Amino acid sequence: MSWLDRVRERLPFGNKRESPDNLWIKCPRCQEMVFRSEYEKNLSVCPNCDHHGRIGADTRLNQILDNNGYELLPPPRVTEDPLRFKDSKRYADRLKAARASNPHPDAFTAAIGTIEGHKAVVGVQDFTFMGGSMGMAVGDAFCNAAQRALDEKCGFICVTAAGGARMQEGILSLMQMPRATVMTRRLKEAGLPYIVVLADPTTGGVTASYAMLGDVQIAEPGALIGFAGQRVIQETIREQLPEGFQRAEYLHKHGMVDMVTHRKDLRATLAQLLDYLSPAKAA
Structure with a gap:
């Protein structure tokens, strides 16, 4: 036995603790x-x-809604894999894999609760579920959440994070754009606030529809927001894009979003907007 081993035996050191990964x-x-x-x-x-890191739907709902509890809206039932789509992998298998690592059946989750006492429906798009892509299930979930806000006569807050339309559903995914747009119009006609929180990233068909139709557009710091990718735009116009192009701060400076709000201030900001834009105030 070496002198080091003898010393170790006498010292009050336990076994090395394993730290979690x-x-x-x-x-x-x-x-x-x-x-x-x-x-x-x-x-x-x-x-x-x-x-600002990307977070899941449940975490987002817990951060925004009051801790006295909220009610999750039931997920819609839609035809799955209507086109029997297959690229390098079957769409049905992609859905199965996404659901295995996600607590919700698709990329859009909605709940009704209160924000500092103000009743609201909050819909959250989760980028971890197939890049938050918009398919029929997302379209139905958005429309159902907007309808619940109409029924409850309260505001609707949508937190977006998506790579765009879900290509595996083809034209059926693109049809969700006008459907969601109609619902935002109904909210406006009813005098109910529709507030959008643009999280990282918000792109493609989601940006081209309900993500840019809010009464107030709030962006999280550093969020990527746009329709086409920067490389595609540069190759199309054959010009170098400015620094920070498509980031929240750049879009705020150029009038595309109303405010850039830190996550710690988001809940209080939403409560203030709901108070200001509520039907009672408008009357």
């Missing part, structure tokens, strides 16, 4: 390692560079 998280912007507990306590915002 998810104890740390690496910020995608500043590349710094952050304690996961600290990161989550900070609403999934990096404490070093203020990067």
